Every structure is written in C-alpha cells, then in structure tokens.
Amino acid sequence: MTNRPNDPWFDCLPSCQAQVPCGPGWHTVRWEAGQLRLPEHPDAQAELVLAALGGEKAGCVRLAEAWDRHTSDLSVLAVGPRGPADEIAVGWPDVEAAGQGAPPGSGAGFGGLHGPRQAALWQLASPPTVAGLRARQQQAQAEAEQAWRRRHDMLSLLALGYEFQVRLAGQVAAAHAEEPGATARPALVAAITGRLALVAEQWLGIDPDQVTVSLHSGPGWGQAELTGPGKQRRLRVALPASWLARVWACGLALTGGQLVVAVERAGWPQARVLALRAPGADPVPLDVHARGAGQDPPGRRDVPAGAADAPHWEV
Amino acid sequence: MPDTLELEVTGPSARLRAIGPARAGPAREKPRKEDTESMNREGAETYLRVLAESQLRGPMAAARGQPWPGLAGSTAKLTIVSQALTAVQAVDDEIVADILADLDLAVSVRQRPERSMPPPAAAAGTTGATGPRPGRVRFARTGPMIRPLGRPHARPAAFPAGVSGPEPGGPGGPGGPGGPGGPDRFVPVGLRIPYRDEVLSGEVFLLSFAHTAAGARFAMACRVHSSFDPHPVYPGMVPFEAFTVTDDRGLRYHLDFAGSDGPEWSGEVELRPGPPDDLRWLDISAPGGRSVRVDLDPKTPANPEAAAEPEVSPLTLSPGEHLLITLAERLLTVAPDFPPDLRRQLAAISPGPLRIMATGLGDVIAALEAADVLSPLSPLPGQVAAVCAGMRVSGHGITAPPAYDLPEPWLSLLAHYQRRRPDTTPVPDGYAAVAAALPELDGIRLALLGLLNADGSSWIQLLARGLVPERRTGPFGIDYYFPLSFWIRDNGGRWHAGRPAGVRQTRGEWAVKLQLVPPLARSTTSVEVLAAGPSAQVRVRLPLRWGYPP
Numbered sequence: 127m128t129n130r131p132n133d134p135w136f137d138c139l140p141s142c143q144a145q146v147p148c149g150p151g152w153h154t155v156r157w158e159a160g161q162l163r164l165p166e167h168p169d170a171q172a173e174l175v176l177a178a179l180g181g182e183k184a185g186c187v188r189l190a191e192a193w194d195r196h197t198s199d200l201s202v203l204a205v206g207p208r209g210p211a212d213e214i215a216v217g218w219p220d221v222e223a224a225g226q227g228a229p230p231g232s233g234a235g236f237g238g239l240h241g242p243r244q245a246a247l248w249q250l251a252s253p254p255t256v257a258g259l260r261a262r263q264q265q266a267q268a269e270a271e272q273a274w275r276r277r278h279d280m281l282s283l284l285a286l287g288y289e290f291q292v293r294l295a296g297q298v299a300a301a302h303a304e305e306p307g308a309t310a311r312p313a314l315v316a317a318i319t320g321r322l323a324l325v326a327e328q329w330l331g332i333d334p335d336q337v338t339v340s341l342h343s344g345p346g347w348g349q350a351e352l353t354g355p356g357k358q359r360r361l362r363v364a365l366p367a368s369w370l371a372r373v374w375a376c377g378l379a380l381t382g383g384q385l386v387v388a389v390e391r392a393g394w395p396q397a398r399v400l401a402l403r404a405p406g407a408d409p410v411p412l413d414v415h416a417r418g419a420g421q422d423p424p425g426r427r428d429v430p431a432g433a434a435d436a437p438h439w440e441v
Numbered sequence: 442m443p444d445t446l447e448l449e450v451t452g453p454s455a456r457l458r459a460i461g462p463a464r465a466g467p468a469r470e471k472p473r474k475e476d477t478e479s480m481n482r483e484g485a486e487t488y489l490r491v492l493a494e495s496q497l498r499g500p501m502a503a504a505r506g507q508p509w510p511g512l513a514g515s516t517a518k519l520t521i522v523s524q525a526l527t528a529v530q531a532v533d534d535e536i537v538a539d540i541l542a543d544l545d546l547a548v549s550v551r552q553r554p555e556r557s558m559p560p561p562a563a564a565a566g567t568t569g570a571t572g573p574r575p576g577r578v579r580f581a582r583t584g585p586m587i588r589p590l591g592r593p594h595a596r597p598a599a600f601p602a603g604v605s606g607p608e609p610g611g612p613g614g615p616g617g618p619g620g621p622g623g624p625d626r627f628v629p630v631g632l633r634i635p636y637r638d639e640v641l642s643g644e645v646f647l648l649s650f651a652h653t654a655a656g657a658r659f660a661m662a663c664r665v666h667s668s669f670d671p672h673p674v675y676p677g678m679v680p681f682e683a684f685t686v687t688d689d690r691g692l693r694y695h696l697d698f699a700g701s702d703g704p705e706w707s708g709e710v711e712l713r714p715g716p717p718d719d720l721r722w723l724d725i726s727a728p729g730g731r732s733v734r735v736d737l738d739p740k741t742p743a744n745p746e747a748a749a750e751p752e753v754s755p756l757t758l759s760p761g762e763h764l765l766i767t768l769a770e771r772l773l774t775v776a777p778d779f780p781p782d783l784r785r786q787l788a789a790i791s792p793g794p795l796r797i798m799a800t801g802l803g804d805v806i807a808a809l810e811a812a813d814v815l816s817p818l819s820p821l822p823g824q825v826a827a828v829c830a831g832m833r834v835s836g837h838g839i840t841a842p843p844a845y846d847l848p849e850p851w852l853s854l855l856a857h858y859q860r861r862r863p864d865t866t867p868v869p870d871g872y873a874a875v876a877a878a879l880p881e882l883d884g885i886r887l888a889l890l891g892l893l894n895a896d897g898s899s900w901i902q903l904l905a906r907g908l909v910p911e912r913r914t915g916p917f918g919i920d921y922y923f924p925l926s927f928w929i930r931d932n933g934g935r936w937h938a939g940r941p942a943g944v945r946q947t948r949g950e951w952a953v954k955l956q957l958v959p960p961l962a963r964s965t966t967s968v969e970v971l972a973a974g975p976s977a978q979v980r981v982r983l984p985l986r987w988g989y990p991p
Contacts, residue, residue: 201539201542201543201546204490204493204540204543204544204547205543205546205547205550208497212551213551214550214551215550215551215552216550273542277546280546280550281550284550308483311483311487312483312486312487312489312490313490315487315490315491316487316490316491316493316494317494319491319494320491320494320497323494323498334495334498335495335498339491
C-alpha cells in the first residue's frame with residue numbers, strides 16, 4: 127500500500143456541470159477528469175485574442191480564468207465547504223453585486239490601518255512627505271484592487287455550487303500534496319482539521335474542537351488514536367495531505383460508518399478504499415460504490431447546487 | 442491574465458490551461474521567515490489557522506440551521522492570539538492578514554441571505570444585483586508594521602549608563618553631544634522658576650537637564666495662568682521666548698518648548714543652540730522673576746545625595762515568557778482604565794469588567810507553546826493564572842493551576858488591590874528632581890528625567906534610545922513600543938508599576954511617559970528602579986527631592 131498511488135486524485139469523481147451567466151444568456155460549464163471545460167465556446171482561443179485587443183471577455187472565459195488562478199490557492203481551502211452540510215450561500219446575483227460593489231481602491235472591507243488611540247499616542251517629529259503619502263496611497267489602492275479581485279474570483283467560483291467547490295478544493299490540495307512545503311503545511315493541516323473534525327463528530331460523536339491533526343509523510347496511510355476519558359477525549363489523527371483530494375473531495379471520508387483513510391483503487395462508481403472502524407484499529411479494505419450523485423446534470427440555475435448533489439458512497 | 446493563459450480547444454469544447462506563471466496565488470506564497478532553533482513559525486501559523494477553523498464552526502452551525510453562537514468571543518480570541526504571535530515575531534502581519542481575510546470571506550458566504558430569488562429576467566441574461574448581502578462580518582486587520590528589518594538587532598547607539606554627569610563616548614564614536622556616541626549628561630535640577638508678564642503668570646519647575654546627541658533640554662513641569670482665563674493654560678503658552686539664558690562663559694541661549702504629553706503640565710524645553718560639553722551652569726531669568734542659577738557641574742550636582750551605581754543581572758526569558766510578563770503587568774495596571782471612583786474598588790468589583798481583559802489568555806499560552814517560544818515547563822502560565830485569581834478574573838482559559846510564588850512586585854500590587862480599605866488619600870501635585878541613565882536592556886537605553894504627581898496620578902519621564910516605532914496595539918491593549926518591564930519600589934517597600942502612557946520622538950530619541958500604578962506618595966524620599974527585558978534586568982536606587990507648586 128502506498129499513500130501516493132499513481133492514479134489521478136479525481137478518478138472517484140464523476141463529471142459535473144453548471145450553468146453560468148455568459149453574455150445575454152446562460153452557458154454550461156463542465157468539469158471532467160480534472161479539467162474545467164467550456165463546451166459552448168469552441169473558438170475560445172479567438173475570443174481571448176479579441177479580449178486582449180479590447181473586446182469584451184465572455185463570462186465563461188472569465189470564470190475559467192478565475193478557476194485557473196486559484197487551482198493552487200490555499201485560500202480556496204480556507205473559504206470553501208467543509209462538508210456537504212456546510213452550506214455556502216453564494217449565487218450569481220451575489221457575484222453581480224460584488225462586481226458592482228465598492229470600487230477598487232476604496233479599501234472597503236478592511237478596518238483602519240491602525241487604531242486612533244495609537245495614532246494619537248505617536249507624534250512623529252517629521253510629517254510624512256507628499257511623495258511618501260502618494261506612494262502609500264498607490265500601494266493601498268493596489269492592495270485594495272487585488273483584494274477586490276480575489277474576493278470576486280472566489281465568489282464566482284463558489285457560485286458554481288458544491289460539486290465544483292469540492293473539485294476545486296481537491297485540485298488545490300492535490301497541487302500541494304506532493305511533499306508540501308513549510309508555507310503550505312499550516313494551511314493544509316487546518317484544512318484537514320476543519321473537515322475531519324466534522325467527519326469525526328459524525329463518526330465518533332466527538333467534539334470537533336477535540337480533533338487534532340498532523341500531516342503524515344512517508345509510507346502508510348498515517349494513524350489515528352483516541353485518548354482521554356469523557357470530556358478529555360481527544361482524537362489525534364495523522365493523515366497525508368493527499369487525503370483531502372483523494373478521499374474528502376471525492377465524498378469518501380465517511381463511508382458505511384467508517385473513516386476512509388486512503389483510496390486503494392480509484393474509480394467511479396466503483397472503488398476500493400481503506401477504512402477504519404475505530405481509532406487505533408487497523409484499516410481494512412472496503413469495496414464501495416457510488417449512488418445517484420452527479421449523474422443528472424443540473425438544469426439552469428442561479429443558485430448553487432447544494433449538499434444533495436454531493437457524491438454518496440456505500441459499502 | 443490573457444498573456445499567461447491559453448484556451449486549449451479540444452473538439453467542440455475548450456479548456457483553459459496555464460502556459461506561464463498565471464497562478465494568482467495569495468500573499469502567503471511569498472517567501473516567509475523560516476523556523477529557527479528557538480522559534481517554530483510553522484507551528485505558530487498552524488495554531489492560528491486551526492483556531493480560525495474552530496471559529497468558523499459557529500457560522501457553519503448557523504448554515505445548518507442550528508443556533509449560531511455568534512462570533513464576538515471567538516473573534517476576539519483569534520485577534521488576541523494573532524497579536525500575541527506577531528508580538529513575539531512568530532507570525533508575520535501578512536500571514537495574519539491572509540488568515541483574517543479568508544475567515545472574513547468564509548464567514549460572509551455562510552450567512553443566510555434574506556433575499557428573494559432573482560427575477561425571471563435574471564435567467565434571461567439580465568442578471569442584476571438584489572442588493573448587498575446582509576450582515577457581513579469584518580475583521581479589523583492588525584495594521585501595518587513599521588518595524589524596521591532586523592529588529593531587535595539593529596538599534597541606535599545608546600546612552601552610557603550612569604547616574605549623572607558626563608560620560609565618555611563609545612569607542613570610535615565621534616566626541617561631543619552633537620554626534621552619536623558622544624558624551625551624554627543627565628543632571629537632576631529641581632529648581633522652580635516663577636514668571637509673570639502682562640497676560641500670563643506661573644512657574645516652570647525644572648526637573649532635570651539632559652544633554653545627548655539629540656541636543657540639550659530640560660525635563661520640566663509648569664503651571665500657566667492667564668489673567669483672562671481662570672483655568673490652567675496649555676504649557677506651550679509659557680513665554681519661553683522672553684526667558685534669558687546665559688552660561689558660565691557668557692554665551693547666550695534661548696529656550697524652545699519641545700512638546701508635552703500627559704500629564705498636561707509636563708514636557709521638555711530645549712536649549713538652543715547646543716551648549717558645550719563642559720557646561721558648568723546656566724543663569725535663567727524669567728520675565729517678572731529673579732535670575733535662577735542652574736548648577737550643571739557633575740562635581741557639584743544639585744542633588745548632593747549620589748545615587749547608587751546600577752546593578753545589572755542577567756535573565757533568560759523566552760519571548761513567550763516576556764510577553765506573558767507584559768500581559769500580567771497589563772492586568773495588574775488595569776486601574777487607570779477605570780474612572781477614579783471605581784479604581785479604588787477594583788478588588789470588590791465583580792469579574793465582569795475585568796473578564797474581557799483576560800479572555801483568550803489560555804489560547805495565547807497554547808499558541809506561544811506551539812511556536813516554541815514558551816516552554817511547557819515555564820512557571821509563567823501558572824503565575825499569570827494566579828494574577829487572574831488575585832484580581833478575581835475568570836474565563837481566562839489558562840489550564841495551568843495558579844502558582845502563588847509570584848514576583849515580589851506582583852504580590853505588592855495584588856495586595857494593594859486586595860486591601861479591605863483601599864487607600865483613599867489624595868495624591869497632591871508635586872515634582873521630584875531625578876536623573877539617571879540605565880545600562881542597556883535588550884538594545885534599549887533609558888534615562889530617567891523626572892517624576893511628578895499630577896491630576897491624582899504619578900508619572901515618570903524617560904528619555905529612551907533604541908525604541909522601535911510600533912503603531913499596532915498588542916494583545917489586551919499592551920503597547921509594543923515600550924517592551925520593557927518597569928517598576929519602582931518606594932522607601933516604604935511598596936511597588937509601583939510603570940505603565941506606558943505616551944511617547945514622542947525627538948530627533949532619534951523618544952520622550953516616554955510612564956504612569957505609575959498605584960500613585961507614589963509625596964512622602965517618598967527614595968526609590969529603587971527596576972527595569973527588565975528578556976535578557977537582563979537593572980536596579981538602581983535614587984534619592985528623591987520633591988518640589989511643590991504653590
């Protein structure tokens with residue numbers, strides 16, 4: 127058994143699609159085999175050239191660009207869903223509203239740069255120069271624009287619905303799963319903690335705040351142990367970063383009342399996983415199959431798909 | 442970014458793929474400080490991010506239709522832990538800003554919008570906003586850090602230690618007060634100079650004389666009365682331009698008011714132009730008053746009682762321990778935050794008003810341990826828990842049992858709060874001439890320039906070199922800019938904590954005001970000053986000579 131199988135992380139995920147506003151109407155955007163596709167833009171290359179020359183960029187293309195900008199953005203894990211029950215209420219009207227919201231550079235959404243008390247406390251001997259103030263203003267404007275763009279990107283991607291949200295999260299996790307660096311590890315630990323804590327609550331009835339996660343590296347799937355009695359009960363789990371993509375994003379985390387810790391043979395709708403009946407037990411292989419989820423493409427919608435669209439696996 | 446992306450056309454569909462550095466990754470992909478032997482930055486960031494995850498479960502519960510416990514408490518906790526970790530430099534401001542921005546967005550997208558479905562026109566392509574989303578939660582950023590790179594290593598030249606009189610400059614440094622490293626002189630003065638002109642009258646009380654690379658100045662307190670206004674007037678109104686100043690060589694000077702910050706009637710007045718290093722005395726004549734001679738000869742100081750030499754002893758506090766000491770002392774000096782009538786009843790107050798000052802302390806301690814800047818064996822968590830218990834503060838979340846082997850100054854202050862019959866004796870105004878330069882403490886050099894009682898409080902004036910401007914407020918309202926512990930023990934054995942109350946830059950040096958908690962009785966004849974940083978502490982005994990306003 128290895129924690130880094132050769133098959134792609136998304137082999138347990140079916141394709142999915144959503145309707146997005148594009149020009150005067152709505153177009154289909156499709157996710158398939160780890161790729162975002164724009165079936166209604168067969169000549170998208172030409173559209174991009176036109177956009178580069180000043181033409182208007184199609185909504186689908188803007189969305190695909192946003193998707194690509196964030197396929198390794200760890201913020202996706204911090205903002206996106208922690209599980210099917212974690213409803214994110216963003217629709218296309220919200221995206222539209224955000225686009226028409228505070229103009230870039232206004233600094234909306236951020237608190238003051240420093241408190242008035244401190245400002246009053248410090249009385250600098252030499253006042254800032256005009257050039258310095260201008261540079262600071264330009265920097266603040268650039269930061270505000272960047273923040274606004276990031277927020278707008280995120281809202282657009284979240285508006286695609288739960289199926290796309292978990293697939294993007296899986297892609298981000300997979301991008302960092304291979305020997306994650308020191309800059310990525312804290313976000314990955316937090317991302318696994320936030321998701322595993324809810325799974326563990328269902329699995330063991332444990333308080334989510336009592337779940338501690340560390341990153342497992344090396345051979346094997348990791349480990350899980352339960353310590354302490356009563357309110358002192360604590361679940362300590364070590365999992366590889368790839369668990370987020372290969373297990374959680376595929377909706378496999380809790381299957382048949384067992385915690386899935388690895389995928390032995392990926393596939394849709396049949397797969398073989400390694401699962402724990404209880405903390406401390408040895409994982410056992412389970413043959414699982416998916417039912418219902420994502421098989422019927424959703425119709426036109428301006429609200430995102432929800433938990434009902436999540437893949438559902440059974441033993 | 443069309444220049445770094447391309448669409449790959451595959452049959453009837455297209456997909457986007459990157460052909461260049463198109464990832465618009467967040468700020469967190471910038472290079473970060475790495476872990477060191479004494480600090481686990483990764484552990485610190487992980488702790489903060491996991492705490493944010495825990496915090497998000499509230500809004501998630503709301504989205505699942507469960508009662509939402511609200512963010513107030515947990516947001517405060519995250520903010521405080523962020524501030525603590527940035528205070529010990531275990532986490533950068535940029536990382537904290539990323540975490541808070543992500544949490545802000547994560548919370549806002551989980552709030553149920555009270556909006557109707559978009560009108561049919563939206564589906565036809567005329568999508569329109571249905572109004573702003575309600576109830577967005579915003580988290581204040583911790584603000585920009587203006588700490589220069591290299592802190593705490595690169596600090597400016599410091600005062601040579603000494604109680605008074607000129608000291609030789611540092612090796613290799615330019616001689617004379619006009620250059621860095623030149624001789625510094627701190628002389629207690631203790632003289633009252635009355636004045637009167639057609640409109641204003643009053644007195645200037647010269648506390649001490651300081652001559653450093655930044656110039657020569659007197660620490661002073663003053664009273665100004667106007668014939669048109671029954672209330673005291675701002676000290677800047679003193680007609681210093683009408684004062685005449687002559688030195689022992691017949692050279693003439695003028696006095697410039699250099700600034701004031703709490704209490705209202707104290708500040709500095711500069712001597713212009715800069716005097717020679719071997720200045721022996723100055724004659725100062727005020728309008729309507731007599732000439733007063735200010736003796737600045739170190740061999741015949743105005744205060745004949747020589748202060749003792751400072752005693753320096755090493756400390757080995759970790760950054761986390763030093764922060765916990767600062768937090769405990771902040772808690773111990775909470776009194777000035779309350780109205781005067783309430784201050785005297787602090788011990789009897791229910792924990793309510795004080796509780797907010799300790800919420801999250803347990804998380805701060807856990808975060809410091811995660812960052813490896815606080816040993817799990819450190820006695821500090823237990824001592825902080827004991828301070829909380831002594832102040833009747835609950836809800837702090839510290840898991841360590843209270844440890845009652847507290848430092849003597851802490852016990853003294855706790856005893857002050859716990860007295861059954863709090864001291865209600867008013868603190869009359871008074872000014873004590875005092876001057877002493879302390880040896881360097883963790884890159885910071887302090888010189889004491891004066892001590893005064895005003896408005897019912899006691900204040901000590903310091904001149905500091907090596908402070909680093911810091912505009913952020915630390916956890917629980919501590920001030921980063923003065924990262925030292927400062928105490929005074931009066932000759933009765935009672936300790937008084939010096940709480941930062943104001944700072945003003947003067948040509949590379951800093952005029953610092955500390956408020957003493959509790960106030961110092963005017964009957965105090967001598968004090969022992971105790972200042973401490975993470976690596977050393979210094980003690981010095983100083984005689985006090987009080988002067989009083991009429």
